[in-house]
Amino acid sequence: MTQPFEMLLSGITLGVGGFSCFLVAHKMCKQAFYIPLFILILALTLLSAGGTIFVGFEQHKFGYISILAPSFLLLAPSLWLYSNALVASTPWRFKTSHIKHYIPALTSLLLSAAIALAPKSLLQDMFFSNLDVTPNYLSIFISVATMLVIGIWLLQTVGYLLSLAKLTHQYHLKLKHVFCDLTNKKLKWLRIIVAIMLINGTWALLAITDINFALFEAAWGQLLCLLTIWWLGYFGLNQQPGFAPVYNEATAQSSLDSTHFARYQRSALSEQQSQLIAKKIQQAIENDKLYLDSQLTLYKLAKHISEPSQYVSQTLSQVMQTSFFECINNARIEAAKEMLQTGQYSILDVAMSVGFNARSSFYKAFKNRTNMTPSQFQKNIGL
Template sequence: MFDTFSTIAYAIATGSIGFALAMALTHSGQRSDRVLFFCMLLTALLAHVLGQLLIVSGLYRLAPHLVGADLAIKTLLGPAVFFYTRALVSSDKPGFGGLDWMALVGPALVILVSLPFAGLSAEEKLALADPATRNPDHYRIAIFTCTASLAIFLASTALYLVAALRLQLKHRRDMMAQFANIERRSLDWLRNLLFVFAAAWLFFAVKQALWVSGASIPAFNITLAFTESLAIAALAYLGMRQPDLTSDPASKAMTPARRPILSEQRMDRTAAKLVDALNTNRLYADSDLSLRKVSDITGVTKNHISETLSQHLGVNFFDFVNSHRTAEAKRLLAETDLSILEVGLEVGFNSRSTFNAAFKKHVGSPPSTYRKHIRNAPSNDAAKSDRVSMTTSE
């Protein structure tokens, strides 16, 4: 019965991957390298899922020669995640070469340690499933293959997952330096899924360790199967919906030097010009506001704006704009009856969740709490209300 639930979960995951592969290969509008590495990631996931499905469904009895065939391909999961992330965050198609070929080391090692097990006949592999019929020498080979390949899988996957997370974090900082709204650009969904997959694969290692020791926890196995299935379905859905990211190719050249190039007086004038443009022209209300737009309107180069924000004001473009948005939002919350969502949209946010997060960061409390407090205060003096500690949250 427990194996039935696991079989259903992995069958659902197989269908999700197959559908996503078909859509990716027929969908136009995505850059070719992004499609390639997305399909590579899905294929590695498919190998992993089919390997699990072969065991939990009992199909290994019909095809014992396929047992373990997924081990080498599964080791490509980490590299596939990294290459897919790199393709998403790169403004140009990154070349494949140099250290990239190190991705094949893991699969090569797995193939090497799997050779003794692969040399067993179908009958000898089937005999391993029953303690009464298994050959002790063959069983030791199976244990060694499982343990060694699992260690290689975990080491390779951990290395590439960390590298992918670092890429996403750097990309997020780059987006915050260029745009006032980054929901569709930050790839936070990918970061969250990477954490889910990391946890799932760690639990998978625990499951394999239990198997090596001769133990099994059915509820644990079912939970792992459905967690992986849901994560794979989310990856397939969100990966297909992820639009090509737009960024300024010159952004790499906009990283301010440690020692300011502009004088303090020049940066002070630039800061005043930026503040005036945001307030006088209400630029902050533009939900698609970017560093390039502000540069075009003010006549100040992107490099000079970037340096002024980081070196003189100590903020990035994202936080600079959102601080002005929240200042106006405070006034609207205090003086109007607009809903929380309407206030957020009015000042330039794209959703209530991003408005809540930014408002809490800059003010110290969610907008609903701020409005409730200021309307219950004896005075509508916003400055006074700001000094009151507001620790409750939505």
């Protein structure tokens, strides 16, 4: 790929990154969970400046090199903190304790300062020449610090991504104990971000080994960076935390929980107590038909039967051997089967009538419950 194309691609990436930072910064003033997203996009945007700097502004190339270490070390912790904000069960706040995740990036500023203060002739020999460099304290520090940064970055990235995988798995399990509709809450797009960033990291690591292969041309790195920034900007700006719809309900329910907590003497539920709660849940579903509420949550159910939400969830999982998600959707499917047997309603009408928000979620739940689609079910009964 030619240098003009590389510079054009870098310019587009800088434009997309800068505009994304502007939009995220505007939202960041009102919602704190955008702070790590802003840092993440800003770091990626700074990294993407290489094509523009090396092709059009070569006199600033050492300044660009000086920001590489902190920019790389900001990526993984920012993605992890942003993911934490999206899966938090209460409104997320940026706390002083979160700064510890940025200690490697802050420490790497020493390397940035050393590069910024080093003579250009020394930096030219170290980074762009095959000649041996006469060792001195500054060149040794820059060399050792650079290798340490690469090692820390690799360990940091692997550690945070493994933690992120565990975090999202626990989040998906928790969703099913609170919601009966998981639309726009699964954060599947984050998996793609993780995959792209892994490719980005692998590309960067192989590229610095000076492998002479077309795949490691700088333009490919720019393209990966552009894709990452666009994906983060588009989905990040439209994504709300998964538990945001129940923040107020959870706060209100916590008051009820504290009122009822003394009744259970701060101990685990007895069998008699759990059976009583199970009976209340069944009555709420079968008699009161709470499942018809498309926005039903665990907290609404707990409020309806006047029981603490944590004990309702515990009863569902330990006594009734199910989750809130499965319990409500199974009740909806049974009601849907009765309507389908009449042959008087369309499948979409049936889905909406029993509490589903979308045809697709109804189809998926119906097939999981019956091992057949609604259409196949009707054919089996001769309709």
